[in-house]
Amino acid sequence: MPPRPSQRITIKDLARELGMSVATVARAFHPEADIAVATREAVLRLARERGYQPDALARSMITGRTGIVGVLVADLHNPFYPQALALLTAALQAAGFNTMLVVAEPGGTVDAAIRLLLSYRPEYAVVLATDLTTEATATCSAAGVPLLFFNRVPDAPDARGVVCDNQGGAAALAAHMIAGGMRRPGFIGGLEGTSTHRERRDGFIGHCTAGGLTVREEPGGAFTYAGGQDAARRLLRGPDRPDGLFCAGDIMALGALDTARHEFGLRVPEDLAIAGFDDIPMAAWPAHDLSTVRQPLEAMVEKTLAWVRGRPAAGAEAGCILRLPGQLMERGTTRPVPSLPFKEICR
Amino acid sequence: MPPRPSQRITIKDLARELGMSVATVARAFHPEADIAVATREAVLRLARERGYQPDALARSMITGRTGIVGVLVADLHNPFYPQALALLTAALQAAGFNTMLVVAEPGGTVDAAIRLLLSYRPEYAVVLATDLTTEATATCSAAGVPLLFFNRVPDAPDARGVVCDNQGGAAALAAHMIAGGMRRPGFIGGLEGTSTHRERRDGFIGHCTAGGLTVREEPGGAFTYAGGQDAARRLLRGPDRPDGLFCAGDIMALGALDTARHEFGLRVPEDLAIAGFDDIPMAAWPAHDLSTVRQPLEAMVEKTLAWVRGRPAAGAEAGCILRLPGQLMERGTTRPVPSLPFKEICR
DNA sequence: TTGTTGACTGAGAACGTTCTCGGGATTGGC
């Protein structure tokens, strides 16, 4: 067979051709190294000419820095996560990091995938929307890879991460819906045991209870459209159905909304107000026009990136959860608040 | 400062502790190597005990195989791509590959990100929904990294990839809509110059023209919800508006659908039939119930994986585009075909 | 001329694996 045409060209090839040592050639690529300008120019010129690309693997071996950030993500089916993933990855690669993606499908072999990831010595692992098993967490810490949680945080006291102020956002939404006339609130929960479920639940129910209202509660299972549909069916078919519904996530809220309209023939928001959390793109679509709380994605990504960049100075082993405020998005599925005179009522 | 607590443990550490050579220890991890069973067990036991993880970087250096597959993806905002990405990544990691994600935001520095990716010597680069610049393509081939296109293919004759049979699917949709009574077809295009746009356009318009119908055509810009909205506005406000609308992508079709209903007050499908392409999850939601063509995602991923796995035998440098048939999904936004007696008419 | 500095360069180890090669036990046949 013919010789491989595109054999990767190394620093050694450049050195041979230039009659220099590998050390000198290597120096040319490091701005802070002292090397004669003429030498550097000659090296860089030939490198460009030959299309030389430094080998990140070899570099990583000796520097100990791989530039790899692992990103673990569960259900990409919830549109919130692709959004977050796109932003996070773009930010990482702009900062010179490469993201290694691991999807943790419910039935899949997450632990094997994590071990595979860890073998590449990532500098950080960002956990998007996954509750890691304690075993996986232990594996990471044993490998010396710090974990960073995004949007959802575990119970562990030493966990670090950045999340939305779920409780505050849900409470604000409750206030808004109560002001709009809600008297019989209902809540559709998300995945039991997740921080997003718990905090949003506490925020909404806490505020309603403080206002003297009792909340009917219905588990929604995972954060899925179908989960929202099912929970809405159970909640709406009784005699004393709610007149306001808060769902722990937009994707569930959309399921509930469509079910209320198309299966129960309810008018939203006249018969039933509905709101979600996250502000996924579909929430703003005219077909839904869903009231919700927008997560501060850009800010969350920014904070995450700051953490990743500051790795060398990561003396802070202690846990720290950053909570950033969300933004109430009052749209067409909740009744406008009548007390504000200048507010646009009809939409 | 105290010594790093979790210093990564290497094969050398195991060898020292066991009083064996590194070669022997290394052999224990390769099933095909000949080594005494007792020795292997001893090694594996200690490895498990110490939590040893082989270093993929070092391994890759000498084997030349990194196990890394680069995945380039443009707009994750189109829900089709997260879906494809999740499936593809899951399949890759089940096969022992790690996916490195590169997002190619329109305004971003794609070329820099690609160079960054290439420095890790990926074995393959799967291009999801991106038209690479010729420069980027050249960079990849210079680095000896084969490209594989997914869902969208470039014009180059030596390109390899797997796509849906866009033309056939669009033609089938045209036939279905004509059978449902469409007489004034309209077409909303996607991103000009992409294969998905061109092939779907050709399939739909070709079939309509062959049937004696003339098609009003409207560019939709990128494959976005807003693009579908805008194009629909332009198309629907005239006097002789279409009675059937095919959009080059579901996400645009949903924009057009919502615009037709909420801005023009049209009944779908009575006044206007609408269909898309891709079958994204939202298409099946009751609020939209969009007729469309389902892409054979699982099969496409499977074919892609087969290509990636077969890398050593990749003597086939010649271009090859695999076209897999899609599936017509007749839903509520197109008029049912009356000629079929047993077909369920009302839905 | 000699020492001293400063600017630059080269040799070689190191990173953690895999792979090749050769050699030492152990066994079996005679």
Place this chain on the structure above:
DNA sequence: GCCAATCCCGAGAACGTTCTCAGTCAACAA
């Protein structure tokens, strides 16, 4: 008791970089 075969193991090179350390050479001062 000898030879060959088999089985297992160790030494060392290799992969492509970076980093440390020692050197060379010119310029300059004494």
